[in-house]
Amino acid sequence: MFEPVDDAIERIARHLRRPVRIDPALDSRVMREITTVPQPGGATLLGATWRWLRRPHRVTLTPLGGLAAAAALAVVVLLSRTDSQSPAPPQTESRAFQFVLVAPRATHVSLVGDFNDWDATRTPMRRAGSEALWTVVVPLAPGRYHYAFFVDGARWLADPSAPVARDEDYGAPSSVLTVGGGGS
Amino acid sequence: MTSALTRTALPLLGAILLAGAAASQQTDPRLERLDAGTRPTVAALVDSAHRALLPTEPLVQRALEGATKRASGDLIVAAVRRLAVDLGRARDALGSTASAAELSAGAAALHAGASQTILAELRHARREPLTVPLAVLADLVASGVPVDSAAGAVLSLAGRARDADLVEFRRAVERDIALGAPPAAATAAAATATAQIVDVNAGARQQRPGRP
Numbered sequence: 001m002f003e004p005v006d007d008a009i010e011r012i013a014r015h016l017r018r019p020v021r022i023d024p025a026l027d028s029r030v031m032r033e034i035t036t037v038p039q040p041g042g043a044t045l046l047g048a049t050w051r052w053l054r055r056p057h058r059v060t061l062t063p064l065g066g067l068a069a070a071a072a073l074a075v076v077v078l079l080s081r082t083d084s085q086s087p088a089p090p091q092t093e094s095r096a097f098q099f100v101l102v103a104p105r106a107t108h109v110s111l112v113g114d115f116n117d118w119d120a121t122r123t124p125m126r127r128a129g130s131e132a133l134w135t136v137v138v139p140l141a142p143g144r145y146h147y148a149f150f151v152d153g154a155r156w157l158a159d160p161s162a163p164v165a166r167d168e169d170y171g172a173p174s175s176v177l178t179v180g181g182g183g184s
Numbered sequence: 185m186t187s188a189l190t191r192t193a194l195p196l197l198g199a200i201l202l203a204g205a206a207a208s209q210q211t212d213p214r215l216e217r218l219d220a221g222t223r224p225t226v227a228a229l230v231d232s233a234h235r236a237l238l239p240t241e242p243l244v245q246r247a248l249e250g251a252t253k254r255a256s257g258d259l260i261v262a263a264v265r266r267l268a269v270d271l272g273r274a275r276d277a278l279g280s281t282a283s284a285a286e287l288s289a290g291a292a293a294l295h296a297g298a299s300q301t302i303l304a305e306l307r308h309a310r311r312e313p314l315t316v317p318l319a320v321l322a323d324l325v326a327s328g329v330p331v332d333s334a335a336g337a338v339l340s341l342a343g344r345a346r347d348a349d350l351v352e353f354r355r356a357v358e359r360d361i362a363l364g365a366p367p368a369a370a371t372a373a374a375a376t377a378t379a380q381i382v383d384v385n386a387g388a389r390q391q392r393p394g395r396p
Contacts (some may be wrong), residue, residue, distance in 0.1 A: 144288055178316055
C-alpha cells in the first residue's frame with residue numbers, strides 16, 4: 001500500500017538532481033526591469049545633480065583656456081603665500097608707545113626697527129617743543145622688538161632709555177623693547 | 185581621442201607645472217632689498233623655516249635690519265641662520281603651541297645663554313604668555329647677570345607676577361647695576377622686592393568685596 005521510504009527519497013532526490021533549464025533571456029529581462037525602477041530621490045534636484053556628478057563628461061579645453069586656468073591657480077597660490085608671509089595684522093591689543101630722542105644737532109631722525117621693516121623712510125620723527133627733542137608714537141602688539149634711531153641718514157643711535165640689544169649681529173647699536181600683554 | 189588629449193590636457197598640465205614652479209620660488213618681496221647674492225640664501229632659509237612651521241617674520245626682519253645697516257651678505261646669512269636655529273630650539277623647549285612672540289623671545293633668551301631646560305621650566309611655571317618673562321630673562325643675562333641667578337629670579341616670579349611687574353623688576357635690576365651693584369646681588373634684591381609687591385597686590389585683590 002505504501003512504497004518503502006527509501007524508494008520515495010530516492011525518487012525525490014533524482015527529481016531534484018535534474019538540471020534546471022533557465023530562459024537565456026532572463027538576465028536581460030531582469031536588468032531591464034531594474035533600470036525602470038525609480039531611484040531614491042530621482043525626482044529631486046539633488047538626485048539629478050548627483051546623477052550628473054557621477055556620469056562621465058567630456059571637457060574640451062583650448063591651450064589658451066588651459067593657460068588661463070593655470071594662471072588663476074597660480075594667483076590663488078601666490079595670494080595664499082603672500083598672506084602667510086606678510087607681517088601679523090594689527091592686533092586689537094596693540095598699544096601706543098612714544099619714542100623720544102634728544103639730538104640737538106640732528107636735522108632728520110627716523111625710528112627704524114622690527115615694526116617697520118627697518119625702513120628708514122617709514123617712521124620719521126618730529127621735533128617736539130624744543131629743538132633738541134625728537135619724538136614719534138607707534139602702535140605695537142605684544143612682542144620683543146629691536147629698534148634704533150637713524151640720524152641724518154648716516155648715524156645709528158641706540159635708545160638711551162631702553163636696554164641695549166646684546167644679540168646685535170651687525171655692529172651698529174640697537175635697543176630692545178618688550179611689549180607685554182595686559183598690564184605691562 | 186589621443187589627439188584631443190594632446191591638444192588639451194598636456195598644455196594644461198604643462199602650464200600648471202610651470203605655475204606651480206613659479207609659485208614655489210616666490211619669495212617675500214621685502215627681501216628684494218637684499219643684494220642678488222644674498223637674497224636666494226636668505227629666501228631659502230625663510231622658506232625652510234616656513235616648512236618647519238617656525239615664524240618667518242623674525243627672520244625677515246633680521247635680514248632687513250642687516251640690509252638697512254649695510255651689513256655684508258655673509259653676516260646677514262649667518263645672523264638669519266643662527267636665529268632660525270634658535271627659533272627651532274625655542275620651539276622644542278616651549279612646545280608647538282608657543283606663539284611667534286614667545287618663540288622670538290625664547291630665541292633671544294637662548295642666544296643670551298639660557299638653556300632649553302630653563303625655558304621648559306618657565307612654560308610649566310606660568311599659564312599666561314611667556315613673551316615678557318623670556319624677554320626679561322634675555323635682557324638680564326645680556327646685562328651681565330649670571331644665567332642661573334637670572335633664571336632663578338624669573339622662575340620665582342613668573343608664576344604669579346604680571347608682565348608689568350616683570351618689566352619693573354628688570355628696570356630695578358638694571359638701575360642697581362648702573363649704580364654699581366653686583367649683577368647677581370642686584371637681581372636677588374629686586375626679585376625679593378618684586379615678590380613682596382606681587383604678594384601685597386594679590387592680597388589686596390583677594391580682599392576686595394565681591395560684586396552683588
